[in-house]
Amino acid sequence: MELGIAHSATTSTGYRAAGRGLNRHRKRQLALRARTTACGRGLFPTPQRVALHSWALAQLAGFLVYKAERAGVPVVFVDPAYTSQTCAACDHVGKRNRVGQGLFICRGCGVVVHADRNASRNLATRGQSVWNAGRESRAPATP
Template sequence: MALEDLKGIRERARLRKPQRTTLHSWPFAQLGSFIAYKAKRSGVPVVYVDPAYTSQECSQCHHIERGNRPAQAVFSCWVCGFVEHADHNASHNIRQRGWMVWVCGAQSTAPELTLIA
């Protein structure tokens, strides 16, 4: 789970006032805690990954560059030419990082959540 992806969302979002009010009242930490709690209760493992640069990293050649995001929804790698929807590409990178933590035993750099009682 990439809670770091949610940091700064309030500042980045460009919405009308009623939508901003709804967004600002969304407790991200509580959402993460609920997910971790329900996963633990069901016996489902949760892996934390560092989401840094996942939106700028090519899921094919792993080249990271700000220019790989020519538009909000478009990912286009400058090195290998891979083109995909930006969110889909980032999800592949997060999945790969999670796999590395889970299967390969790589150390996660993301902070773990504390459960809210």
């Protein structure tokens, strides 16, 4: 699962949680903070800072781990670097692959897919690799 700003979450199967209600709640809270602070500017002066810091991603990750463990589903954390620039089909990496907020066009193989779905597939592949590496035995082979 990928966590983001435009869509709250995107799974590797393509489900995208839009989070419109969450974004409305964030804006209401920001307006309330702006009215109640002394300078009137609020705690986060730029919209990007608001989007990046108004949601406790660590808290969300904790909730996901809790719910997954409760359901018996394993959770693996992976490095998300370059997942939005890497093609899930051919592994070609390039900044120009990410055409827009929601569009991914691979310059290597030409695949066209929603950008969040492509990134979530990359995350799923990385998660599978981490999971398999954890299952491999590191004990020396017996003679």
